[in-house]
Amino acid sequence: MRWALGIRYHGGVYDGWQSQPSGRTVQDHLEKALARFTAGPRIGTLCAGRTDAGVHGWMQVVHFDTEIERAPFSWVRGTNRFLPDDIAVQWAHPVPAAFHCRSSALGRRYLYVLSQSPVRPSLDAGRVGWSMHALDGEAMRAAAAALLGEHDFSSFRASACQARSPVKQMRRIEVRRHGEGPRCRWHFEFEADAFLHHMIRNIMGCLVRIGQGHAPPGWMREVLAARSRDAAAPTFAPDGLYFLGPLYDAQWGLPDEVTLGSAAAYDGPP
Known part of the structure; x- marks a missing residue:
């Protein structure tokens, strides 16, 4: 099954999104948390847009494939239990195998x-x-x-x-x-x-x-x-x-904040 996650993070102390030998990236922390939650091997993730060191993610979208079955709320709460305070999964949605967080973004x-x-x-x-x-x-x-x-x-x-x-x-x-x-x-x-x-x-x-x-x-x-x-x-x-995040066609059933035509102009905090 393929899952999409919405991730929010403060990038100040990380070496960017993409995994590096230092292990001090958002992707490294997310994949370690997923592995601890599932008590299995490390789950590889792909993201919609790599961010540099010091850059923040208001709504990063990732996807991964797994044979492990969990409810959407379980992926959110279970993964967050093992993440640092400045990284948190916001939502989880099952998506078709044809969905790709990067290439499906419009x-x-x-x-x-x-x-x-x-x-x-x-x-x-x-x-x-x-x-x-x-x-x-x-x-x-x-x-x-x-x-x-x-x-x-x-x-x-x-x-x-x-x-x-x-x-x-x-x-x-x-x-x-x-x-x-x-x-x-x-x-x-x-x-x-x-x-x-x-x-x-x-x-x-x-x-x-x-x-x-x-x-x-x-x-x-x-x-x-x-x-x-x-x-x-x-x-x-x-x-x-x-x-702020990628934008997708509504056919994928993802939240409005990442759906083309539904995502409003940002006008809130920070």
Whole structure:
């Protein structure tokens, strides 16, 4: 039987999602917890979108195959019993063998949370990015508009990226401010068919530069057209980046929060 799980985690202390010899990854902890819960061999998992060190998962989706029979609530509670406090299974659903958490995804969403404050983050350190200077929302929205549609995003691609093509379709970018005055919080939500390695963090570096007034909105179009990583701003911090999750066709019967057309724009915490 094939199962899909929804996973939420704080990525601050982990070496990213993907299993590594260090054992300090989210995947390593999840697979060890599944093995302890089932009292069997380690269960291999695949994820919808790998996250880097320091990046958080609001709704990571994984799938695995097993001959072990358990009720959905049992997979959730039993696995969580053996997970660290900052990783938790949110739901479990049986899916057909044709379902693949990565290749069946019709889109993916990310959120970047940024604190605008003259003082660096403290209580929310590791959970938000930071700009000590005021940001111009209209300038950032104008710059983001240049990225909508299908483009070659090579200028925002990490050198270690393994994607077959740099061409992606950016479907939506929303920039929203929460709060007034010199201290506020910004939410940047991105939706695309897929993303390149460090793509969001490299875009964020450019948006913040524009928002702080160090470059005009039109500069974003120039960076995109250059198709060179050297043309863009430095990679922004991972702290405020959240993988909101993949989006699937309703035929798979997964929760609305990962169903295309049902998943609403994110507007809550963190």
